[in-house]
Amino acid sequence: MSNRMRHQTAGIKPSRSGWASPAALVGAVAVGLLLYFCVLPLALLVKHSFQGGDPFASYRLVASRAANWSALKGTLTVASGAAAIAFLLGVPLGWLVAATDLPGARSWRSLLALPYVVPAYIGAVGWTYLLSDRAGWLNRLLTEGLGAPALPVSIYSLEGIIFIEGVFFSPFVLMAVAEAVERIDPALEEAARVSGAGPVRVWLDVTWPMVRRAALGGALLAFLGTCASYGVPAVLGPSARPPVSVLTTRIKGYIDLHTTGGFRQATALSAVLLLAALAFPLAERTSGSDSRSAGSRPAGRKPVALGRWRTAALAGVGAVFGLTTFLPILALLISSLMENVGRGFSWENLSLVHYWVVLRRPEAGLALRNSFLLAASAATLAVGVGGTLALMQARGGLRWGWVLTPLAWLPYAAPGTVLAIGAILAYTGAWGINLYGTLWMLLAAYAAKYLALAYRMAAAGIEQVHPSMEEAARISGASRLRSILEVLVPMVRGHLVAAWFLVFMPSFGELTMSILLFGPDTPTLGTMLFELQSYEDPSAASVLAVLIVAVILLSNALVRRLSGGRYGI
Amino acid sequence: MSTLELRALGRSYGTHAVVTGFDQKIASGEFVSFLGPSGCGKTTTLRMIAGLDEPTSGEVEIGGRLVSAPARGVFVAPEERRLGMVFQSYALWPHMTVGENVGYPLKLRGVSRQERDAAAARMLELVHLGGLGGRQPHQLSGGQQQRVALARALVMEPEVLLLDEPLSNLDAQLREELRFEIKDLQRRLGVTVVFVTHDQSEAMAMSDRIIVMREGRIRQVGPPAELYGHPADLFVAGFLGLANVLEGVVESSGSESCRVRLSGLAGQPVVDCRGAVAAGTRADIVIRPEHFEVAPGETTGLVSGKVTRVTFLGDRVDCRVASGGAELRLALAAGSAPCLGDTLALRARDAVAFAQGPRNG
Ligand SMILES: Nc1ncnc2c1ncn2[C@@H]1O[C@H](COP(=O)(O)OP(=O)(O)O)[C@@H](O)[C@H]1O
Ligand SMILES: [Mg+2]
16 A cells, blocks of 8 residues: 555656646646536535525525425435335345355346446336336236236336335445455355354354445445436326425426526525435445446355255346346337337237337437437546546646545536536536537536546556556656557556446436436437427337447447456446 | 766655765766665665656766756656666566567657567567567566566667666576676676665675665665675675674774674684774674684684584585574584584684764664
């Protein structure tokens, strides 16, 4: 550790004319972008929420509305419920895939973590085909097929929202638990066995205490993630009886008023929601996800033999995966392929007509192009800026270098809704720059939001390269910039590629920020899907959902391929 | 090839001075070692020469060109210093072949690909790695990697070659082999070498001159034999070669020598020492293991002690002798090996006395 610290300061020093050098210029640009895109929006948001003669006027106004209190209650209820479900699913599953001889444990781990890369609102859309009041296929199966008394379970409900959020955030717990289990020295458990403890006792007395922290950290991440989530409550909440309202949907409602007063209340609510970001570093650290980019560790432990429980465990894991992840995605696929959803399942009803119709719409082409363009640009920008910042932090010998990390994390910790409101404040007129309704607006939000992912991955790569690698190039005659481009960058290429996809994937299907920032000429797949789903054409929506899932899964497969299975899900 | 001059060079981190007042001229074609315990500032000094670290005071001049002088606002970037450097970790670039590694400094200077390849092949030949240019660095052994690093450092015929503990990651046999190879290369190419090591045998085997450092300061400079025979202080004496460090009271003193009665040893040992220390004061005495001899029969004025360990080393015998509370280390000729438990009377052929001052460390 002390060695690393030393290298940070003993690294390459700027020459006397340092500020004019190309490398310093690149660094200055990166810091400028960081401040403008990551810090400014959130700073303006907080400032704006306190504006006016009485600085607390907006807050007072917000607090005087019962609807806001019920939204807060909704957020807390959904988030607590989802965190509990994520915990209950993630702990046993994480342990099963990491510690036991479950058949196909590695593949199950990837499959069960899939919701990590697939946007939750897409799951929600999938579930609407399965469990909407009367028309849902599962409901029909229960009532018509099995002749059960009409007992329709509706996904349009508080419980439905909680269920989907819990499922989609369970990978946070699962991965935290799996990695914590792998970190345990097997000798500790073996020692307990030798001391006379049975397998259950060992689990309770040795394994669990060492996994608990990570599991709770994962659950806290699930809680915060659900607080920030917009898509699922927006898809399901309004049609629930009684309607479910949460802070994010409430903020969107205020924005939709298109009034100054509405906007001020939105900023006040956003500032309240921003408080969630405070708990984020704690959640990251305890769940151990801040060290995740180090890649998977070599498995040195002997798997726990499940014995006669093996088949039962396999069935359980399969059922969980099938019911939580596979089924809704399958439902989307099927509904996108059904010519007429009302006509039920039959070969004659199968067709590609919706794909044809959707893709021929000019708006769809535009949305597809926008989403690709935005996700690719955001990924490139985030890798460029994040990589530069990580480099400055590791090698710049800067006394203030440590502030870069929290600043880069700020937008990631902040709920997307909040960041988007900040972006509206920052880029619509401030300093003569108005990006409203342009792709730049979305690009700024995406790149800022996911900068941290690229930053962390790049930092992990740089950490593995000893500074003497670049120093050897300097001595050989390379300028600082050249030593970075020709020596460091090729050496961390794998990390940079992984970082690019880590930003590309969530950006491609992004909804939360896009819904607040898109304009008539800048629809994205996410916003278009959302509008089709809410207002006109669920079949078309499922076509887009299938497209998004396919692109994301393809990207994920590509990352795994390129990194030899070290990155991706 | 060129000279290297360090003038009052200093580096501190805040108030913590790591290198202080480092003053030294190194001649063209000279092989100089920085020798000292770990953390004494050798690497820092080397990095200041290389331009990888900036001095906080003093000046560096390479071949008559001022390259670092903070007081005058001069700092020449490392890439413009025309140096070769070998790092402790080799620092071979894993994304380039061995040949590309060696040719990279030429590439940076705009040399064509063909010429580069030819020069790299020539250099690899020189370090006995002919034909391995197409390999990846990780396919080579540690010793081979070190040779590649050496070839890369030498390929553009640098003015000065800097080596930072280049052998410390190798096993003993390879270390010895490479010592001579480096020395041989240096003689053939006539390059000025600064060699950093904490291993005194390495420094003594290779250097024209050794600069002994401690806590960021130069303690003594000179050819290996001079440092060994005439250490300037107890630290240098102890750091170069094995030494028995004893204490005594000076009985009489001349201009260049003194006679000291050793304390804490059995017998009534009195030795004649080099070094003038005032009569009546206490002195530290250094006696090299090979300077003890066994005196059969006599006892007066000699150390007496009991042999506690005998290690046969082929050409000589390493003995431990307990005398009073102290343990002495002796290197005796192989033929005259005593037996375990023998009582010996010992005489010192050579000893050096140092006045006992307020000790620093
Ligand atoms: N960046 C730094 N900050 C503070 N102290 C440092 C730094 N770099 C080196 N040092 C200190 O300088 C001293 C000399 O280090 P170094 O030159 O590497 O020693 P050597 O090469 O002789 O082992 C050490 O005590 C080390 O702790
Ligand atoms: Mg060193």
